[in-house]
Amino acid sequence: MIEVSNLVKRYGGFEAVRGVSFVAGTGKVVGLLGPNGAGKTTIMKVLTGYHRPSSGQALLNDIDVAVDPVAVKSSVGYLAEGVPLYTDMTVREYLDFIAESRQLPAAERAEAIAKACQSCGLKGMDDVRIEHLSKGFRQRVGLAQAILHDPAILILDEPTTGLDPNQILEIRSLIRSLGVNKTVILSTHILQEVEALCSEVIIINEGRIVAQGTTAEIARSLQGEDRLDCLVKLPANAAKDAFSAAKVGAALRASGVIGSCEVEALSGGKLRLKLLTGAGQADDAAAAVFGWAKDQDCTLLDLRREALSLEQIFVQLTGEEAKR
């Protein structure tokens, strides 16, 4: 369980995180999504106790990071961005050091290490020096390190960067299985990752949360949730300017459920209409289009409804902010 309220982090005069609040419950995989430099890593650094918050509060399993960082660090597993490791150690030496640092009882260490190696696909790599490992394997060592003490909270900063597609799938399925009984926060700028892994998404831009919820919720909360794409065949005897862009637009908007209307005349007496509907009004809008076509004696050739993809939402949210 992670509860963040009004978190602010300043580096000198620069405000990297400007009043962020969210709650991440147990059994959830929460994705922090944002362009580079949005403040994702800073939030994670505060959650792991590396940075002290400038103001606001972060509670991890009801412990305040600023009050008892050592207790928080004990209950958190952290995979830092870029996976820093002690490259002159062997995998075994490294995981031994982590187990000791985590103060696992000596009797349980071997078993914990074996289990973590198993889940991360590190079997048989015990005596390999980390400097000789490929990037994918280093990533696995980093992940093994993070789950070694079976933490209640996992914080993963870009966990799949630099992996090949097979490894990405493996690591994702591992994260998904870990998310069942832990709280997992992961940051990424890969949108498919969020769609594939996360039960909840927090989109961050310039240190602020710009959207929050499940991917479906975020889509719904946005203005112009659905887009209608229609292709209409005009009646053969239609008057020349009866179907001008302005007239069609006005007629459709009169229904009250269609926000904006883009009209494009095609050859062969066809019109392409691109409509944005208000939130939750896609059904009414489709009905309005159908009614209008019937009244005007037009033939509806195609009517498609498109939900905004996460990618479009992301561009809309973070792009707009950038323009401001």
Added chain:
Amino acid sequence: MNRTLTIARKEIQGYFNSPVGWLFVLVFLVACSALFFFMQSFFASDRAELRGFFSLMPLLLSVILPALTMRLWAEEKKQGTYEFLLTMPYTEPELVLGKYLATMAVVGLALVLTFPVPLMVSLFGALDFGQVVTEYLGVLLLASASAAIGQLISSFTRHQISAFIVSVIILTVLNLLAQLPILVELPAVLAGIVNWLSLNHHFISFSRGVLDSRDLFYFIILTLAPLYVTARTIVFGRWR
């Protein structure tokens, strides 16, 4: 305490996983012995005493001890493990103390390996073992202060080489400071201050076989103060 030892063990592993630990011990032994037996013409002086042997150590340590301390924080910063280490459940004093103990363990090993020298000398004549013990204690305290200062300097940078050079300069200056009042005529007060600051000045009484509480106090201060500042530096770095 347990966690401090975990860090110490990790650092010792780091020293001996790379050549730096072995090199330090080797250079220390070779340099001490060669300088003592050949440069100081031990055999010509015809006396069973080790003052010459120990008098070389302060300068030798100022030059080679920074090779051990330079990596302590600079390498963590360079490799990115600095941030990672600080997200492990350690307090800052545990980290600083653990690293200090690791440096001292390597120095201790090097000193133990010099034991054959006094044993050999004692074959030639009656050696004052009490004096030898205070001399070893003096070297250990000198190394302790140097290790603490070296670690502090390493915590300021991410470049090992910078840490090394700055540490060598500071330690050498602290050692040679004792020569200043001899070379230049200084007002008594100033000379007193310069002498008090000098590592070598405090070391000399140990090498005479004298155990003076003021010297002991000096070395303890010069160990604890840099370690304390190192820990504070790390804490402040995270508030920024």
